[in-house]
Amino acid sequence: xxxxxxxxxxxxxxxxxxxxxxxxxxxxxxxxxxxxxxxxxxxxxxxxxxxxxxxxxxxxxxxxxxxxxxxxxxxxxxxxxxxxxxxxxxxxxxxxxxxxxxxxxxxxxxxxxxxxxxxxxxxxxxxxxxxxxxxxxxxxxxxxxxxxxxxxxxxxxxxxxxxxxxxxxxxxxxxxxxxxxxxxxxxxxxxxxxxxxxxxxxxxxxxxxxxxxxxxxxxxxxxxxxxxxxxxxxxxxxxxxxxxxxxxxxxxxxxxxxxxxxxxxxxxxxxxxxxxxxxxxxxxxxxxxxxxxxxxxxxxxxxxxxxxxxxxxxxxxxxxxxxxxxxxxxxxxxxxxxxxxxxxxxxxxxxxxxxxxxxxxx
Amino acid sequence: xxxxxxxxxxxxxxxxxxxxxxxxxxxxxxxxxxxxxxxxxxxxxxxxxxxxxxxxxxxxxxxxxxxxxxxxxxxxxxxxxxxxxxxxxxxxxxxxxxxxxxxxxxxxxxxxxxxxxxxxxxxxxxxxxxxxxxxxxxxxxxxxxxxxxxxxxxxxxxxxxxxxxxxxxxxxxxxxxxxxxxxxxxxxxxxxxxxxxxxxxxxxxxxxxxxxxxxxxxxxxxxxxxxxxxxxxxxxxxxxxxxxxxxxxxxxxxxxxxxxxxxxxxxxxxxxxxxxxxxxxxxxxxxxxxxxxxxxxxxxxxxxxxxxxxxxxxxxxxxxxxxxxxxxxxxxxxxxxxxxxxxxxxxxxxxxxxxxxxxxxx
DNA sequence: ATGAAAGCGCTAACAT
DNA sequence: ATGTTAGCGCTTTCAT
Numbered sequence: 177x178x179x180x181x182x183x184x185x186x187x188x189x190x191x192x193x194x195x196x197x198x199x200x201x202x203x204x205x206x207x208x209x210x211x212x213x214x215x216x217x218x219x220x221x222x223x224x225x226x227x228x229x230x231x232x233x234x235x236x237x238x239x240x241x242x243x244x245x246x247x248x249x250x251x252x253x254x255x256x257x258x259x260x261x262x263x264x265x266x267x268x269x270x271x272x273x274x275x276x277x278x279x280x281x282x283x284x285x286x287x288x289x290x291x292x293x294x295x296x297x298x299x300x301x302x303x304x305x306x307x308x309x310x311x312x313x314x315x316x317x318x319x320x321x322x323x324x325x326x327x328x329x330x331x332x333x334x335x336x337x338x339x340x341x342x343x344x345x346x347x348x349x350x351x352x353x354x355x356x357x358x359x360x361x362x363x364x365x366x367x368x369x370x371x372x373x374x375x376x377x378x379x380x381x382x383x384x385x386x387x388x389x390x391x392x393x394x395x396x397x398x399x400x401x402x403x404x405x406x407x408x409x410x411x412x413x414x415x416x417x418x419x420x421x422x423x424x425x426x427x428x429x430x431x432x433x434x435x436x437x438x439x440x441x442x443x444x445x446x447x448x449x450x451x452x453x454x455x456x457x458x459x460x461x462x463x464x465x466x467x468x469x470x471x472x473x474x475x476x477x478x479x480x481x482x483x484x485x486x487x488x489x490x491x492x493x494x495x496x497x498x499x500x501x502x503x504x505x506x507x508x509x510x511x512x513x514x515x516x517x518x519x520x521x522x523x524x525x526x527x528x529x530x531x532x533x534x535x536x537x538x
Numbered sequence: 539x540x541x542x543x544x545x546x547x548x549x550x551x552x553x554x555x556x557x558x559x560x561x562x563x564x565x566x567x568x569x570x571x572x573x574x575x576x577x578x579x580x581x582x583x584x585x586x587x588x589x590x591x592x593x594x595x596x597x598x599x600x601x602x603x604x605x606x607x608x609x610x611x612x613x614x615x616x617x618x619x620x621x622x623x624x625x626x627x628x629x630x631x632x633x634x635x636x637x638x639x640x641x642x643x644x645x646x647x648x649x650x651x652x653x654x655x656x657x658x659x660x661x662x663x664x665x666x667x668x669x670x671x672x673x674x675x676x677x678x679x680x681x682x683x684x685x686x687x688x689x690x691x692x693x694x695x696x697x698x699x700x701x702x703x704x705x706x707x708x709x710x711x712x713x714x715x716x717x718x719x720x721x722x723x724x725x726x727x728x729x730x731x732x733x734x735x736x737x738x739x740x741x742x743x744x745x746x747x748x749x750x751x752x753x754x755x756x757x758x759x760x761x762x763x764x765x766x767x768x769x770x771x772x773x774x775x776x777x778x779x780x781x782x783x784x785x786x787x788x789x790x791x792x793x794x795x796x797x798x799x800x801x802x803x804x805x806x807x808x809x810x811x812x813x814x815x816x817x818x819x820x821x822x823x824x825x826x827x828x829x830x831x832x833x834x835x836x837x838x839x840x841x842x843x844x845x846x847x848x849x850x851x852x853x854x855x856x857x858x859x860x861x862x863x864x865x866x867x868x869x870x871x872x873x874x875x876x877x878x879x880x881x882x883x884x885x886x887x888x889x890x891x892x893x894x895x896x897x898x899x900x
Numbered sequence: 901a902t903g904a905a906a907g908c909g910c911t912a913a914c915a916t
Numbered sequence: 917a918t919g920t921t922a923g924c925g926c927t928t929t930c931a932t
Contacts, residue, residue: 195697196672198925209903214927224901239693244670246925249607249908264635270627274653286667289651291636305648308606310558331601335557425847452843459847481814482844485787485821560909571919576911586917608909611924 275501428456637863790818
């Protein structure tokens with residue numbers, strides 16, 4: 177281990193107000209002016225080799241760290257991408273963030289991520305705060321926003337800043353004229369219908385959709401509406417059950433308990449807004465010795481890691497969690513490079529059939 | 539819904555290079571100079587009421603968004619806190635991030651979060667990148683860093699920037715002179731010993747610690763070492779089992795399968811580096827009709843939501859995930875306000891005894 | 901290949 | 917209560 181040479185750091189250096197090494201300091205140490213160092217940093221080939229060598233050692237000796245505030249302000253070029261996600265605790269969105277990060281890192285963009293906790297009001301606040309960084313692009317979740325948020329987004333788009341809505345893909349109605357943004361995700365309507373179709377195909381006629389306990393999870397509600405519509409179209413009975421707030425496993429357990437207690441014309445299949453709810457219900461069914469899927473079929477959404485671990489394994493819908501991030505990054509980079517609107521994409525999902533809806537399945 | 543008044547946006551306004559509304563523009567619209575608007579934005583009471591009114595409407599009409607780059611550069615005050623976490627997908631660190639966010643938001647600080655994927659090399663890269671924002675404070679995870687990272691952190695501390703290591707609390711050895719940073723977390727050594735103690739107290743003499751599959755999860759390794767030491771001190775047999783990479787549930791299942799197959803002098807209790815591994819093992823034990831805890835006791839770490847859902851419920855160690863974030867925020871704010879080093883803290887954890895280690899327990 | 905001058909958008913100090 | 921003057925640290929012209 178080499179001896180640290182703090183000497184260079186603590187001695188020379190004309191430090192400004194707050195004790196940081198500036199381009200100036202490096203330049204003085206190298207016997208050139210700041211602009212030469214600046215050039216060296218961005219286009220090393222543009223400075224003579226011996227000058228470069230002196231700059232290199234000055235850089236090392238001072239421990240210079242470029243000030244992005246100043247750089248961005250001067251160049252006017254923003255390399256920040258602002259991202260608004262409902263939350264990060266849930267691995268579902270964290271993976272999307274990771275995908276975005278993976279796709280943008282090498283292109284030199286910095287990610288500014290904020291979580292809205294599913295609140296449109298909070299989304300608006302956070303968007304305002306993030307806009308202060310003058311991001312090169314803005315990524316929001318879903319197509320539902322507060323009026324003010326919408327206005328901000330429209331303004332951004334008009335000013336040429338790419339705006340992408342992720343985790344949704346809702347083709348515009350033919351006559352609609354309302355502002356549309358780039359969308360990268362999938363149709364929750366289609367998924368909701370597919371979930372119903374799967375259960376109907378297995379012969380179920382009395383269905384339920386257990387909706388998310390989060391009031392502002394519009395995508396879950398949308399799947400529920402589609403589920404109900406599909407059931408109705410097939411002439412089956414279907415109801416929506418609201419799940420209580422709090423721990424999702426517990427909520428699932430409770431919903432199952434309530435449903436069983438209801439008696440009368442019992443439901444034979446339940447679809448859930450997410451796998452945590454479904455797993456809770458599945459565990460509770462096991463505890464109550466209710467046969468799954470014989471007596472009651474259970475279908476989740478999200479294909480969380482736990483889903484295939486339970487017995488019976490939980491049928492679920494696997495989602496392009498990471499792909500939404502990488503595809504968004506790709507679309508964004510293209511748009512930024514070619515200064516044209518980012519292109520929308522509908523990404524594939526898949527209904528994974530396991531034991532909880534089909535006896536003998538995986 | 540009021541008609542949008544885009545007219546004001548698209549008409550007047552001397553837009554600079556890149557079409558954004560500046561303080562200047564607002565000032566002109568309000569018939570004052572930029573500094574007055576600037577003042578109004580920060581200390582509204584310092585401007586006369588009628589002026590304020592004109593500024594307010596100018597602000598609304600133009601849709602002004604302050605440029606933080608410029609603001610921070612001019613004021614010299616950084617309000618950014620840089621945070622390096624191993625990952626965000628795992629809810630364990632996401633909650634800490636949320637805690638930090640909760641604690642810092644109102645104080646006007648912005649959080650710049652990056653995930654290292656448990657790689658010290660990546661930590662170094664990311665730290666370098668984040669330093670470009672000249673953060674007011676830096677938060678890193680754990681006390682293990684690359685030499686270069688360490689050097690950067692020491693430099694920061696020397697320059698008066700608070701540096702906090704979270705998720706660890708390791709009191710410095712008496713003679714040690716090496717650079718120490720503020721630490722907010724808990725002792726993984728203590729937890730490892732407590733995990734062993736719990737199993738030993740239940741009469742187990744042949745133990746195993748199933749280590750994390752992530753090579754650079756030093757805190758998990760440290761718990762393992764402490765676990766082994768405690769077992770050895772008690773005269774019990776203990777081994778460390780490395781878990782395979784990949785899905786943690788599957789890894790847990792595989793480890794359990796291997797252990798059972800080993801036969802000979804069978805292990806009677808296993809402690810795990812995390813609850814996912816432990817749950818995998820628990821589910822596999824159930825599948826193989828191995829009595830838990832009768833034949834084999836299982837102890838997790840992290841107290842994930844799934845732990846109390848399985849049967850038997852998984853004993854585990856509950857962690858101050860959120861508190862680490864809020865406490866760090868508090869410590870940071872104090873340090874920043876009083877310009878003195880942030881104060882370390884050891885936060886409480888608890889070994890939660892459930893059915894997987896104690897028959898009849900919760 | 902290097903430098904000088906000007907300015908990015910904002911705020912700190914001093915006026916007034 | 918408001919305006920003037922400088923300057924944050926860097927990058928862009930435009931010289932040389």
